[in-house]
Amino acid sequence: MKTAILIAGPTASGKSALSLRLAADTNGVIINADSMQVYRDLRVITARPSEEDEAKAPHKLYGFMDATEVCSAAFWAERAMAEIEAAWAEGLTPIVVGGTGMYFKVLLDGIAEIPEIPEDIRADVRARCDAEGSEVLHAELRTVDPVTADRLAPGDSQRISRALEVYKATGTPLSVWHKDTRPGPLKPLEEAGGLIKLVIDPPRDVLYDRCNRRFDLMLGEGGLDEVKALMARNLDVSLPVMRALGVPSLMAYLQGEVSLEGAVEDAKMQTRRFAKRQLTWFRNQFGAWDRVSAQLSESQYRDFLNKKIKKLID
Template sequence: MKRALFIAGPTASGKSALSLRLAEDLNGVIINADSMQVYKGLRVITARPSEEDEAKAPHRLYGFLDGSEVCSAAFWAERAMEEITKAWQGDQTPIVIGGTGMYFKVLISGIAVIPDIPEDIRASVRERCASEGSEALHAELMPLDEATATRLAPGDSQRICRALEVVKATGKPISAWQLETKPGPMQRYDEDGALIKLVLDPPRDVLYDRCNRRFDLMLDEGAMDEVQALMERKLDPTLPVMRSLGVPQLMAYLKGGLPLEDAVEDAKMQTRRFAKRQLTWFRNQFGDWKRLPAQLSESEYRDFLNKKIKKAVD
Protein backbone atom coordinates (compact mmCIF):
# COMPACT_ATOMS: atom_id res chain seq x y z
CA MET A 1 0.00 0.00 0.00
CA LYS A 2 1.16 3.55 -0.76
CA ARG A 3 2.05 5.42 2.43
CA ALA A 4 2.77 9.04 3.30
CA LEU A 5 3.83 10.87 6.45
CA PHE A 6 2.24 14.18 7.34
CA ILE A 7 4.07 16.16 10.05
CA ALA A 8 2.39 19.34 11.30
CA GLY A 9 3.26 21.61 14.19
CA PRO A 10 3.80 25.21 15.26
CA THR A 11 6.78 27.29 14.26
CA ALA A 12 10.05 26.39 16.01
CA SER A 13 8.72 23.02 17.21
CA GLY A 14 11.40 20.93 15.48
CA LYS A 15 9.49 19.72 12.42
CA SER A 16 12.39 20.14 10.01
CA ALA A 17 14.84 18.19 12.18
CA LEU A 18 12.39 15.31 12.66
CA SER A 19 11.50 15.15 8.96
CA LEU A 20 15.16 15.05 7.99
CA ARG A 21 15.86 12.15 10.35
CA LEU A 22 12.86 10.28 8.97
CA ALA A 23 13.82 11.02 5.36
CA GLU A 24 17.29 9.60 5.92
CA ASP A 25 15.89 6.45 7.56
CA LEU A 26 12.96 5.88 5.19
CA ASN A 27 14.33 6.96 1.80
CA GLY A 28 12.01 9.92 2.06
CA VAL A 29 11.20 13.02 0.06
CA ILE A 30 10.45 16.09 2.19
CA ILE A 31 7.59 18.20 0.82
CA ASN A 32 7.05 21.69 2.22
CA ALA A 33 3.67 22.63 3.70
CA ASP A 34 4.59 26.07 5.04
CA SER A 35 2.96 29.01 3.26
CA MET A 36 5.99 31.29 3.70
CA GLN A 37 8.74 28.81 2.88
CA VAL A 38 7.41 28.51 -0.66
CA TYR A 39 8.99 31.90 -1.48
CA LYS A 40 12.45 32.59 -2.85
CA GLY A 41 14.95 34.87 -1.18
CA LEU A 42 13.76 34.42 2.40
CA ARG A 43 15.53 31.27 3.50
CA VAL A 44 16.63 32.70 6.85
CA ILE A 45 13.65 34.79 7.98
CA THR A 46 11.18 31.99 7.13
CA ALA A 47 13.40 29.29 8.75
CA ARG A 48 13.72 27.21 5.61
CA PRO A 49 16.09 24.23 5.83
CA SER A 50 19.70 25.17 5.21
CA GLU A 51 21.45 24.27 1.97
CA GLU A 52 23.40 21.64 3.93
CA ASP A 53 20.20 20.01 5.19
CA GLU A 54 18.59 20.15 1.76
CA ALA A 55 21.60 18.25 0.41
CA LYS A 56 20.98 15.38 2.84
CA ALA A 57 17.56 14.44 1.42
CA PRO A 58 15.32 15.55 -1.45
CA HIS A 59 13.36 18.71 -0.56
CA ARG A 60 10.42 19.86 -2.65
CA LEU A 61 8.27 23.03 -2.84
CA TYR A 62 10.79 25.18 -0.95
CA GLY A 63 11.56 28.58 -2.45
CA PHE A 64 9.84 27.80 -5.74
CA LEU A 65 7.72 30.97 -6.03
CA ASP A 66 8.63 34.62 -6.37
CA GLY A 67 7.49 36.97 -3.61
CA SER A 68 5.28 38.84 -6.09
CA GLU A 69 3.02 35.78 -6.34
CA VAL A 70 0.26 34.50 -4.07
CA CYS A 71 0.30 30.80 -3.21
CA SER A 72 -3.26 29.67 -2.55
CA ALA A 73 -3.94 26.50 -0.62
CA ALA A 74 -5.52 24.97 -3.72
CA PHE A 75 -2.47 25.76 -5.87
CA TRP A 76 -0.16 24.32 -3.23
CA ALA A 77 -2.24 21.15 -2.90
CA GLU A 78 -1.97 20.49 -6.63
CA ARG A 79 1.81 20.86 -6.52
CA ALA A 80 2.07 18.76 -3.36
CA MET A 81 0.04 15.94 -4.89
CA GLU A 82 2.35 15.96 -7.90
CA GLU A 83 5.38 15.60 -5.62
CA ILE A 84 3.73 12.86 -3.55
CA THR A 85 2.97 10.93 -6.74
CA LYS A 86 6.55 11.32 -7.98
CA ALA A 87 7.87 10.04 -4.66
CA TRP A 88 5.64 6.96 -4.83
CA GLN A 89 6.72 6.33 -8.41
CA GLY A 90 10.34 6.39 -7.24
CA ASP A 91 9.62 3.98 -4.35
CA GLN A 92 10.25 6.78 -1.87
CA THR A 93 8.28 7.87 1.19
CA PRO A 94 6.65 11.30 0.86
CA ILE A 95 7.01 13.33 4.07
CA VAL A 96 4.77 16.40 3.98
CA ILE A 97 5.87 18.86 6.66
CA GLY A 98 4.80 22.33 7.72
CA GLY A 99 2.90 24.63 9.99
CA THR A 100 0.17 25.80 7.61
CA GLY A 101 -2.76 23.77 8.82
CA MET A 102 -5.02 24.83 5.97
CA TYR A 103 -2.63 23.27 3.46
CA PHE A 104 -3.07 19.88 5.11
CA LYS A 105 -6.84 20.36 5.35
CA VAL A 106 -7.15 21.16 1.65
CA LEU A 107 -4.90 18.25 0.65
CA ILE A 108 -7.02 15.79 2.62
CA SER A 109 -10.52 17.25 3.02
CA GLY A 110 -10.66 19.47 -0.06
CA ILE A 111 -11.63 23.04 -0.78
CA ALA A 112 -14.50 24.96 -2.30
CA VAL A 113 -14.21 25.38 -6.06
CA ILE A 114 -14.51 29.15 -6.53
CA PRO A 115 -14.46 30.68 -10.04
CA ASP A 116 -11.37 32.65 -11.04
CA ILE A 117 -11.55 36.29 -10.00
CA PRO A 118 -11.19 38.84 -12.84
CA GLU A 119 -7.91 40.69 -12.57
CA ASP A 120 -9.53 44.14 -12.58
CA ILE A 121 -11.61 43.26 -9.51
CA ARG A 122 -8.63 41.73 -7.74
CA ALA A 123 -6.43 44.76 -8.48
CA SER A 124 -9.12 47.20 -7.38
CA VAL A 125 -9.63 45.49 -4.02
CA ARG A 126 -5.88 45.22 -3.35
CA GLU A 127 -5.30 48.87 -4.23
CA ARG A 128 -8.11 49.95 -1.92
CA CYS A 129 -6.72 47.81 0.87
CA ALA A 130 -3.32 49.47 0.49
CA SER A 131 -4.79 52.99 0.49
CA GLU A 132 -7.77 52.66 2.86
CA GLY A 133 -6.59 49.86 5.14
CA SER A 134 -8.00 46.41 5.83
CA GLU A 135 -10.27 47.71 8.60
CA ALA A 136 -12.30 49.73 6.08
CA LEU A 137 -12.65 46.73 3.79
CA HIS A 138 -13.60 44.57 6.77
CA ALA A 139 -16.47 46.97 7.54
CA GLU A 140 -17.57 46.81 3.89
CA LEU A 141 -17.46 43.01 3.95
CA MET A 142 -19.65 42.68 7.05
CA PRO A 143 -23.07 43.24 5.39
CA LEU A 144 -22.00 41.28 2.29
CA ASP A 145 -20.65 38.18 4.07
CA GLU A 146 -21.34 38.43 7.78
CA ALA A 147 -20.21 34.87 8.50
CA THR A 148 -16.74 35.45 7.06
CA ALA A 149 -16.34 38.99 8.38
CA THR A 150 -17.24 37.88 11.89
CA ARG A 151 -14.61 35.13 11.72
CA LEU A 152 -11.81 37.37 10.42
CA ALA A 153 -9.84 39.92 12.41
CA PRO A 154 -9.98 43.45 10.92
CA GLY A 155 -6.23 43.31 10.34
CA ASP A 156 -6.29 40.08 8.32
CA SER A 157 -5.84 41.89 5.02
CA GLN A 158 -5.18 38.86 2.82
CA ARG A 159 -8.33 36.96 3.77
CA ILE A 160 -10.49 40.11 3.88
CA CYS A 161 -9.38 41.01 0.36
CA ARG A 162 -10.03 37.48 -0.84
CA ALA A 163 -13.54 37.41 0.64
CA LEU A 164 -14.41 40.81 -0.80
CA GLU A 165 -13.06 39.84 -4.22
CA VAL A 166 -15.19 36.70 -4.27
CA VAL A 167 -18.46 38.35 -3.34
CA LYS A 168 -17.88 41.22 -5.78
CA ALA A 169 -16.95 38.89 -8.64
CA THR A 170 -19.53 36.14 -8.11
CA GLY A 171 -22.31 37.80 -6.15
CA LYS A 172 -22.03 34.92 -3.70
CA PRO A 173 -20.23 35.05 -0.31
CA ILE A 174 -17.11 32.96 0.10
CA SER A 175 -18.77 31.36 3.14
CA ALA A 176 -21.47 29.99 0.81
CA TRP A 177 -18.88 28.72 -1.68
CA GLN A 178 -17.07 26.96 1.16
CA LEU A 179 -20.13 24.83 1.85
CA GLU A 180 -19.64 23.28 -1.60
CA THR A 181 -16.37 21.48 -1.02
CA LYS A 182 -14.62 19.20 -3.50
CA PRO A 183 -12.80 16.26 -1.81
CA GLY A 184 -9.06 16.64 -1.46
CA PRO A 185 -6.68 14.48 -3.54
CA MET A 186 -5.43 12.61 -0.45
CA GLN A 187 -8.85 11.94 1.06
CA ARG A 188 -9.19 8.41 -0.25
CA TYR A 189 -5.70 7.53 0.98
CA ASP A 190 -6.62 8.85 4.41
CA GLU A 191 -9.78 6.76 4.43
CA ASP A 192 -7.71 3.70 3.47
CA GLY A 193 -5.33 4.26 6.38
CA ALA A 194 -2.41 5.17 4.11
CA LEU A 195 -1.57 8.40 5.95
CA ILE A 196 0.54 8.58 9.09
CA LYS A 197 -0.47 11.93 10.60
CA LEU A 198 1.73 13.46 13.29
CA VAL A 199 1.55 16.75 15.21
CA LEU A 200 4.46 18.09 17.23
CA ASP A 201 2.88 19.42 20.42
CA PRO A 202 5.53 21.02 22.67
CA PRO A 203 4.86 22.66 26.04
CA ARG A 204 4.06 26.32 25.51
CA ASP A 205 6.96 27.66 27.59
CA VAL A 206 9.43 25.51 25.66
CA LEU A 207 7.99 26.66 22.36
CA TYR A 208 8.11 30.34 23.30
CA ASP A 209 11.75 30.05 24.36
CA ARG A 210 12.63 28.38 21.07
CA CYS A 211 10.82 31.14 19.13
CA ASN A 212 12.86 33.80 20.91
CA ARG A 213 16.19 32.06 20.48
CA ARG A 214 15.55 31.24 16.85
CA PHE A 215 14.82 34.86 15.97
CA ASP A 216 18.13 35.92 17.49
CA LEU A 217 19.83 33.24 15.41
CA MET A 218 18.07 34.50 12.28
CA LEU A 219 19.51 37.95 12.81
CA ASP A 220 22.99 36.47 13.17
CA GLU A 221 22.53 34.48 9.94
CA GLY A 222 21.44 37.35 7.69
CA ALA A 223 17.71 37.93 8.13
CA MET A 224 18.20 41.69 7.98
CA ASP A 225 19.87 41.47 4.56
CA GLU A 226 16.97 39.39 3.24
CA VAL A 227 14.42 41.92 4.46
CA GLN A 228 16.45 44.80 3.03
CA ALA A 229 16.47 43.12 -0.39
CA LEU A 230 12.74 42.45 -0.15
CA MET A 231 12.00 46.05 0.82
CA GLU A 232 13.96 47.35 -2.16
CA ARG A 233 11.61 45.48 -4.50
CA LYS A 234 8.70 47.75 -3.43
CA LEU A 235 6.15 44.96 -3.68
CA ASP A 236 2.45 45.31 -2.89
CA PRO A 237 2.30 45.48 0.93
CA THR A 238 -0.75 43.19 0.97
CA LEU A 239 1.20 40.28 -0.52
CA PRO A 240 1.72 37.34 1.87
CA VAL A 241 5.51 37.55 1.67
CA MET A 242 5.39 41.10 3.03
CA ARG A 243 3.69 39.89 6.20
CA SER A 244 5.95 36.97 6.97
CA LEU A 245 6.92 36.75 10.63
CA GLY A 246 9.52 39.38 11.42
CA VAL A 247 9.39 41.11 8.04
CA PRO A 248 7.13 44.10 8.97
CA GLN A 249 9.13 44.82 12.12
CA LEU A 250 12.54 44.67 10.44
CA MET A 251 11.25 46.81 7.59
CA ALA A 252 10.05 49.38 10.12
CA TYR A 253 13.55 49.43 11.61
CA LEU A 254 15.23 49.75 8.21
CA LYS A 255 12.96 52.68 7.34
CA GLY A 256 13.99 54.40 10.55
CA GLY A 257 10.60 54.19 12.19
CA LEU A 258 11.43 51.73 14.97
CA PRO A 259 14.53 51.15 17.12
CA LEU A 260 16.16 47.79 16.50
CA GLU A 261 15.54 46.58 20.05
CA ASP A 262 11.82 47.38 19.77
CA ALA A 263 11.60 45.77 16.32
CA VAL A 264 13.17 42.57 17.58
CA GLU A 265 10.99 42.39 20.68
CA ASP A 266 7.83 42.98 18.65
CA ALA A 267 8.86 40.36 16.10
CA LYS A 268 9.45 37.84 18.86
CA MET A 269 6.10 38.65 20.45
CA GLN A 270 4.25 38.25 17.14
CA THR A 271 6.04 34.95 16.55
CA ARG A 272 5.00 33.66 19.98
CA ARG A 273 1.41 34.72 19.36
CA PHE A 274 1.42 33.01 16.01
CA ALA A 275 2.80 29.81 17.57
CA LYS A 276 0.06 29.93 20.19
CA ARG A 277 -2.62 30.23 17.49
CA GLN A 278 -1.06 27.30 15.66
CA LEU A 279 -1.10 25.15 18.80
CA THR A 280 -4.76 25.94 19.35
CA TRP A 281 -5.65 25.32 15.71
CA PHE A 282 -3.92 21.94 15.58
CA ARG A 283 -5.52 20.83 18.85
CA ASN A 284 -8.97 21.82 17.62
CA GLN A 285 -8.70 20.71 14.00
CA PHE A 286 -6.36 17.70 14.07
CA GLY A 287 -7.89 15.68 16.87
CA ASP A 288 -7.21 12.34 15.16
CA TRP A 289 -3.51 13.06 14.52
CA LYS A 290 -0.91 11.42 16.77
CA ARG A 291 0.74 13.85 19.20
CA LEU A 292 4.53 13.88 19.67
CA PRO A 293 6.73 15.89 22.05
CA ALA A 294 8.82 18.68 20.55
CA GLN A 295 12.03 16.70 20.85
CA LEU A 296 12.71 12.98 20.97
CA SER A 297 15.82 11.47 22.50
CA GLU A 298 17.75 9.06 20.30
CA SER A 299 16.24 6.05 22.07
CA GLU A 300 12.71 7.55 21.91
CA TYR A 301 13.17 8.30 18.23
CA ARG A 302 14.38 4.79 17.40
CA ASP A 303 11.51 3.24 19.35
CA PHE A 304 9.04 5.51 17.59
CA LEU A 305 10.60 4.80 14.19
CA ASN A 306 10.63 1.02 14.57
CA LYS A 307 7.26 0.55 16.28
CA LYS A 308 5.10 3.26 14.72
CA ILE A 309 6.61 4.20 11.39
CA LYS A 310 8.57 1.41 9.74
CA LYS A 311 5.80 -1.13 10.23
CA ALA A 312 3.36 1.28 8.60
CA VAL A 313 5.48 2.09 5.56
CA ASP A 314 6.94 -1.36 4.90
Protein backbone atom coordinates in the same frame (compact mmCIF):
# COMPACT_ATOMS: atom_id res chain seq x y z
CA MET B 1 -0.25 0.28 -0.30
CA LYS B 2 0.96 3.82 -0.93
CA THR B 3 1.84 5.71 2.24
CA ALA B 4 2.76 9.25 3.22
CA ILE B 5 3.68 11.14 6.37
CA LEU B 6 2.22 14.57 7.15
CA ILE B 7 3.94 16.72 9.81
CA ALA B 8 2.23 19.96 10.81
CA GLY B 9 3.10 22.34 13.63
CA PRO B 10 3.74 25.93 14.63
CA THR B 11 6.81 27.91 13.69
CA ALA B 12 10.02 27.01 15.58
CA SER B 13 8.50 23.77 16.92
CA GLY B 14 11.15 21.47 15.42
CA LYS B 15 9.32 20.12 12.37
CA SER B 16 12.34 20.21 10.10
CA ALA B 17 14.55 18.27 12.51
CA LEU B 18 11.91 15.58 12.97
CA SER B 19 11.34 15.30 9.22
CA LEU B 20 15.08 14.77 8.68
CA ARG B 21 15.13 11.93 11.23
CA LEU B 22 12.12 10.32 9.59
CA ALA B 23 13.53 10.77 6.08
CA ALA B 24 16.68 8.92 7.11
CA ASP B 25 14.69 6.06 8.65
CA THR B 26 11.97 5.73 5.99
CA ASN B 27 13.87 6.49 2.77
CA GLY B 28 11.89 9.70 2.59
CA VAL B 29 11.51 12.80 0.45
CA ILE B 30 10.74 16.00 2.38
CA ILE B 31 8.08 18.18 0.73
CA ASN B 32 7.57 21.75 1.96
CA ALA B 33 4.15 22.83 3.25
CA ASP B 34 5.07 26.31 4.46
CA SER B 35 3.71 29.24 2.48
CA MET B 36 6.76 31.44 3.12
CA GLN B 37 9.48 28.85 2.59
CA VAL B 38 8.45 28.56 -1.07
CA TYR B 39 10.25 31.88 -1.76
CA ARG B 40 13.89 31.81 -2.81
CA ASP B 41 14.55 35.35 -1.57
CA LEU B 42 14.15 34.47 2.12
CA ARG B 43 16.10 31.37 3.10
CA VAL B 44 17.26 32.74 6.46
CA ILE B 45 14.30 34.80 7.66
CA THR B 46 11.81 32.01 6.91
CA ALA B 47 14.05 29.33 8.49
CA ARG B 48 14.26 27.22 5.36
CA PRO B 49 16.42 24.10 5.73
CA SER B 50 20.12 24.84 5.37
CA GLU B 51 22.15 23.57 2.45
CA GLU B 52 23.71 21.05 4.85
CA ASP B 53 20.28 19.71 5.82
CA GLU B 54 19.13 19.62 2.21
CA ALA B 55 22.14 17.43 1.43
CA LYS B 56 20.98 14.84 3.97
CA ALA B 57 17.69 14.05 2.20
CA PRO B 58 15.81 15.17 -0.93
CA HIS B 59 13.90 18.43 -0.32
CA LYS B 60 11.13 19.61 -2.64
CA LEU B 61 9.17 22.88 -3.05
CA TYR B 62 11.63 24.97 -1.04
CA GLY B 63 12.68 28.30 -2.54
CA PHE B 64 11.16 27.53 -5.93
CA MET B 65 9.17 30.75 -6.36
CA ASP B 66 10.16 34.37 -6.88
CA ALA B 67 9.09 37.06 -4.42
CA THR B 68 6.87 38.64 -7.08
CA GLU B 69 4.67 35.53 -7.24
CA VAL B 70 1.71 34.46 -5.11
CA CYS B 71 1.52 30.83 -4.04
CA SER B 72 -2.14 29.94 -3.64
CA ALA B 73 -3.17 26.84 -1.72
CA ALA B 74 -4.54 25.31 -4.91
CA PHE B 75 -1.29 25.91 -6.82
CA TRP B 76 0.77 24.51 -3.96
CA ALA B 77 -1.44 21.40 -3.69
CA GLU B 78 -1.02 20.70 -7.40
CA ARG B 79 2.76 20.91 -7.13
CA ALA B 80 2.81 18.92 -3.87
CA MET B 81 0.79 16.07 -5.36
CA ALA B 82 3.18 15.95 -8.30
CA GLU B 83 6.08 15.55 -5.86
CA ILE B 84 4.18 12.94 -3.82
CA GLU B 85 3.43 10.92 -6.95
CA ALA B 86 7.07 11.21 -8.04
CA ALA B 87 8.23 9.93 -4.66
CA TRP B 88 5.92 6.92 -4.88
CA ALA B 89 7.14 6.20 -8.40
CA GLU B 90 10.72 6.01 -7.06
CA GLY B 91 9.74 3.84 -4.10
CA LEU B 92 10.32 6.67 -1.62
CA THR B 93 8.19 7.88 1.31
CA PRO B 94 6.77 11.38 0.86
CA ILE B 95 7.04 13.45 4.05
CA VAL B 96 4.98 16.65 3.80
CA VAL B 97 6.07 19.10 6.49
CA GLY B 98 5.18 22.69 7.30
CA GLY B 99 3.19 25.19 9.32
CA THR B 100 0.57 26.28 6.78
CA GLY B 101 -2.49 24.41 7.94
CA MET B 102 -4.55 25.31 4.90
CA TYR B 103 -2.11 23.47 2.66
CA PHE B 104 -2.78 20.23 4.52
CA LYS B 105 -6.53 20.94 4.50
CA VAL B 106 -6.50 21.26 0.72
CA LEU B 107 -4.71 17.93 0.29
CA LEU B 108 -7.26 16.19 2.50
CA ASP B 109 -10.50 18.14 2.22
CA GLY B 110 -10.12 19.86 -1.13
CA ILE B 111 -10.66 23.49 -2.06
CA ALA B 112 -13.61 25.36 -3.50
CA GLU B 113 -13.22 26.09 -7.21
CA ILE B 114 -13.98 29.79 -6.95
CA PRO B 115 -13.71 31.89 -10.12
CA GLU B 116 -10.88 34.40 -10.38
CA ILE B 117 -11.72 37.62 -8.53
CA PRO B 118 -11.57 40.74 -10.76
CA GLU B 119 -8.73 43.01 -9.76
CA ASP B 120 -10.94 46.08 -9.36
CA ILE B 121 -13.12 44.29 -6.79
CA ARG B 122 -10.08 42.98 -4.94
CA ALA B 123 -8.45 46.43 -4.87
CA ASP B 124 -11.66 48.11 -3.69
CA VAL B 125 -12.19 45.70 -0.80
CA ARG B 126 -8.54 45.88 0.32
CA ALA B 127 -8.58 49.68 0.17
CA ARG B 128 -11.75 49.77 2.26
CA CYS B 129 -10.21 47.40 4.78
CA ASP B 130 -7.18 49.68 5.15
CA ALA B 131 -9.33 52.81 5.44
CA GLU B 132 -12.26 51.55 7.55
CA GLY B 133 -10.77 48.63 9.43
CA SER B 134 -11.46 44.90 9.37
CA GLU B 135 -14.16 45.18 12.07
CA VAL B 136 -16.35 47.27 9.74
CA LEU B 137 -15.92 44.75 6.92
CA HIS B 138 -16.58 41.90 9.35
CA ALA B 139 -19.95 43.46 10.22
CA GLU B 140 -20.75 43.78 6.52
CA LEU B 141 -19.73 40.18 5.92
CA ARG B 142 -22.13 39.05 8.64
CA THR B 143 -25.05 40.45 6.63
CA VAL B 144 -24.20 38.48 3.47
CA ASP B 145 -22.35 35.42 4.79
CA PRO B 146 -23.00 34.90 8.52
CA VAL B 147 -21.56 31.37 8.44
CA THR B 148 -18.14 32.61 7.35
CA ALA B 149 -18.34 35.65 9.62
CA ASP B 150 -18.96 33.40 12.63
CA ARG B 151 -15.73 31.49 12.07
CA LEU B 152 -13.55 34.57 11.48
CA ALA B 153 -12.23 36.90 14.16
CA PRO B 154 -13.05 40.58 13.52
CA GLY B 155 -9.33 41.29 13.25
CA ASP B 156 -8.64 38.68 10.56
CA SER B 157 -8.41 41.26 7.80
CA GLN B 158 -7.02 38.97 5.12
CA ARG B 159 -9.72 36.31 5.34
CA ILE B 160 -12.53 38.80 5.88
CA SER B 161 -11.47 40.69 2.76
CA ARG B 162 -11.25 37.45 0.80
CA ALA B 163 -14.77 36.41 1.83
CA LEU B 164 -16.22 39.78 0.84
CA GLU B 165 -14.37 39.72 -2.48
CA VAL B 166 -15.83 36.33 -3.28
CA TYR B 167 -19.36 37.47 -2.50
CA LYS B 168 -19.05 40.71 -4.45
CA ALA B 169 -17.54 38.94 -7.46
CA THR B 170 -19.83 35.91 -7.60
CA GLY B 171 -22.96 36.84 -5.67
CA THR B 172 -22.52 33.59 -3.73
CA PRO B 173 -21.27 33.43 -0.11
CA LEU B 174 -17.91 31.79 0.45
CA SER B 175 -19.56 29.31 2.84
CA VAL B 176 -21.77 28.06 -0.01
CA TRP B 177 -18.74 27.61 -2.27
CA HIS B 178 -17.10 25.56 0.47
CA LYS B 179 -20.12 23.25 0.74
CA ASP B 180 -19.62 22.24 -2.89
CA THR B 181 -15.94 21.40 -2.42
CA ARG B 182 -14.78 18.00 -3.64
CA PRO B 183 -12.52 15.86 -1.42
CA GLY B 184 -8.79 16.51 -1.65
CA PRO B 185 -6.39 14.24 -3.56
CA LEU B 186 -5.08 12.53 -0.39
CA LYS B 187 -8.54 11.83 1.06
CA PRO B 188 -8.78 8.29 -0.44
CA LEU B 189 -5.39 7.42 1.05
CA GLU B 190 -6.47 8.82 4.42
CA GLU B 191 -9.64 6.75 4.35
CA ALA B 192 -7.64 3.66 3.42
CA GLY B 193 -5.39 4.16 6.46
CA GLY B 194 -2.28 5.00 4.45
CA LEU B 195 -1.44 8.29 6.13
CA ILE B 196 0.57 9.08 9.24
CA LYS B 197 -0.64 12.49 10.46
CA LEU B 198 1.47 14.22 13.10
CA VAL B 199 1.11 17.57 14.85
CA ILE B 200 4.11 18.94 16.73
CA ASP B 201 2.52 20.27 19.92
CA PRO B 202 5.15 21.67 22.32
CA PRO B 203 4.34 23.46 25.59
CA ARG B 204 3.65 27.12 24.94
CA ASP B 205 6.50 28.45 27.08
CA VAL B 206 8.96 26.16 25.34
CA LEU B 207 7.69 27.27 21.93
CA TYR B 208 7.93 30.97 22.78
CA ASP B 209 11.51 30.53 23.96
CA ARG B 210 12.39 28.73 20.74
CA CYS B 211 10.81 31.55 18.71
CA ASN B 212 12.92 34.15 20.50
CA ARG B 213 16.18 32.23 20.24
CA ARG B 214 15.63 31.34 16.61
CA PHE B 215 15.12 34.96 15.61
CA ASP B 216 18.41 35.88 17.23
CA LEU B 217 20.06 33.11 15.22
CA MET B 218 18.46 34.43 12.04
CA LEU B 219 20.02 37.85 12.59
CA GLY B 220 23.40 36.25 13.18
CA GLU B 221 23.07 34.29 9.94
CA GLY B 222 22.30 37.29 7.73
CA GLY B 223 18.57 37.84 8.12
CA LEU B 224 18.90 41.63 8.10
CA ASP B 225 20.92 41.61 4.88
CA GLU B 226 18.29 39.34 3.35
CA VAL B 227 15.52 41.83 4.13
CA LYS B 228 17.68 44.68 2.84
CA ALA B 229 18.12 42.86 -0.48
CA LEU B 230 14.37 42.26 -0.65
CA MET B 231 13.68 45.96 -0.08
CA ALA B 232 16.08 46.85 -2.89
CA ARG B 233 13.71 45.14 -5.33
CA ASN B 234 11.00 47.78 -4.61
CA LEU B 235 8.23 45.20 -4.60
CA ASP B 236 4.54 45.78 -3.95
CA VAL B 237 4.16 45.72 -0.17
CA SER B 238 0.91 43.74 -0.53
CA LEU B 239 2.80 40.67 -1.81
CA PRO B 240 2.79 37.72 0.62
CA VAL B 241 6.57 37.64 0.85
CA MET B 242 6.56 41.19 2.23
CA ARG B 243 4.47 40.02 5.19
CA ALA B 244 6.75 37.15 6.19
CA LEU B 245 7.48 37.07 9.91
CA GLY B 246 10.25 39.53 10.70
CA VAL B 247 10.20 41.30 7.35
CA PRO B 248 7.92 44.27 8.23
CA SER B 249 9.74 44.81 11.55
CA LEU B 250 13.22 44.78 10.02
CA MET B 251 12.03 46.96 7.13
CA ALA B 252 10.88 49.53 9.67
CA TYR B 253 14.39 49.57 11.14
CA LEU B 254 16.06 49.83 7.75
CA GLN B 255 13.77 52.77 6.90
CA GLY B 256 14.83 54.54 10.11
CA GLU B 257 11.45 54.28 11.78
CA VAL B 258 12.54 52.24 14.83
CA SER B 259 15.73 51.11 16.53
CA LEU B 260 17.19 47.70 15.78
CA GLU B 261 16.37 46.61 19.32
CA GLY B 262 12.77 47.74 18.87
CA ALA B 263 12.50 45.98 15.51
CA VAL B 264 13.84 42.73 16.94
CA GLU B 265 11.48 42.83 19.92
CA ASP B 266 8.53 43.53 17.61
CA ALA B 267 9.50 40.68 15.29
CA LYS B 268 9.78 38.29 18.23
CA MET B 269 6.41 39.38 19.56
CA GLN B 270 4.76 38.93 16.16
CA THR B 271 6.36 35.50 15.85
CA ARG B 272 5.10 34.41 19.27
CA ARG B 273 1.60 35.63 18.45
CA PHE B 274 1.64 33.77 15.17
CA ALA B 275 2.85 30.59 16.86
CA LYS B 276 0.03 30.89 19.40
CA ARG B 277 -2.54 31.18 16.60
CA GLN B 278 -1.02 28.17 14.88
CA LEU B 279 -1.19 26.11 18.08
CA THR B 280 -4.87 26.97 18.48
CA TRP B 281 -5.66 26.30 14.83
CA PHE B 282 -3.97 22.90 14.77
CA ARG B 283 -5.65 21.85 18.01
CA ASN B 284 -9.06 22.84 16.64
CA GLN B 285 -8.69 21.63 13.06
CA PHE B 286 -6.42 18.58 13.47
CA GLY B 287 -7.76 17.18 16.71
CA ALA B 288 -7.67 13.60 15.41
CA TRP B 289 -3.99 13.77 14.39
CA ASP B 290 -1.30 12.16 16.52
CA ARG B 291 0.37 14.61 18.91
CA VAL B 292 4.14 14.40 19.40
CA SER B 293 6.84 16.53 20.94
CA ALA B 294 9.70 17.52 18.67
CA GLN B 295 12.01 16.87 21.61
CA LEU B 296 11.49 13.11 21.63
CA SER B 297 14.13 11.08 23.40
CA GLU B 298 15.87 8.47 21.29
CA SER B 299 13.89 5.67 22.95
CA GLN B 300 10.58 7.53 22.47
CA TYR B 301 11.40 8.23 18.85
CA ARG B 302 12.35 4.61 18.12
CA ASP B 303 9.22 3.35 19.85
CA PHE B 304 7.04 5.70 17.79
CA LEU B 305 8.90 4.87 14.59
CA ASN B 306 8.60 1.11 15.01
CA LYS B 307 5.04 0.92 16.35
CA LYS B 308 3.37 3.60 14.28
CA ILE B 309 5.32 4.39 11.15
CA LYS B 310 7.30 1.34 10.10
CA LYS B 311 4.31 -0.87 10.83
CA LEU B 312 2.43 1.02 8.12
CA ILE B 313 5.30 1.50 5.67
CA ASP B 314 6.60 -2.07 5.88
